[in-house]
Amino acid sequence: MKLPIFAANWKMNHGPTDARAFVKSFLAHYPRQQDRKVVFFPNALSVTTVAEAVRDRPDLAVGVQNIHFEDKGAFTGENSAPMARDAGATHVLVGHSERRHVFGESDAAAGQKVQAALRAGLTPVLCVGELLAEREAGETEAVVLRQLRAGVAGLEAPQVAGMLFAYEPVWAIGTGRTATPADANAVHVAIRAALREAIGERAMGVPILYGGSVSRSNAPLLLAEEEIDGVLVGGASLDADGWNAIVRA
Ligand code: PEP
DSSP, X not given: OOOOEEEEEOOSOOOHHHHHHHHHHHHHTOOOOSSOEEEEEOOGGGHHHHHHHTTTOTTEEEEESOOBSSXXXXXXXXXXXXXXXXXXXXXXXXXXXXXXXXXXXXXXXXXXXXXXXXXXXXXXXXXXXXXXXHHHTTOHHHHHHHHHHHHTTTOOHHHXXXXXXXXXXXXXTTSSOOOOHHHHHHHHHHHHHHHHHHHGGGGGGSOEEEESSOOTTTHHHXXXXXXXXXXXXXXXXXXXXXXXXXXXX
């Protein structure tokens, strides 16, 4: 059985001091849970702080929001997968919509980053999602599956089976607009089918998260859908009490 996954993408918020205070407050009200997993994605400067704070909690994990696809070298300002591992991360977001649409990251670059993550022993969370214009043009499935296939190109089935995926419609991120649970689930069904085509029955065990203006009120409705295995949350994960309410959904 897949454990539901609650992933917090803090984006460019909570430096080390705030991150330490957040985790202290969160842990005070969130005893160890056997039936769900929580993954924090702080900014790179706060990863070690959060990783150290949750070290004794196997139900909690830490990831980075981005990596470079090279392991080291002259790439000023970048962080590599082995460095993220060394800092205490076990997961990495790849192809988040802000990386794709604010920083111009291509489908192919996301694929290179997935490979770099796997080389370093990090679990990639490959994010896919369509723009509003693409949805309105009826291209949602085509866009999402194109991003998905580029993200896993060249991988062996066991590698894909060890990944996480997140469907995040771009028009729903940070806008307060959420896909209806049924609409989100329909895209998850298409993602599952594409994974099944690629890696067979192992696809059934691969977690597919939903992200896009998830809140404490809509999280239970989204998680009630058959193919939604967890949530990836931005804005509503920034407050320790609010996040606590969501992960208890
Ligand atoms: C995100 O950053 O992945 C996200 C889904 O943000 P928000 O929850 O704020 O829409």
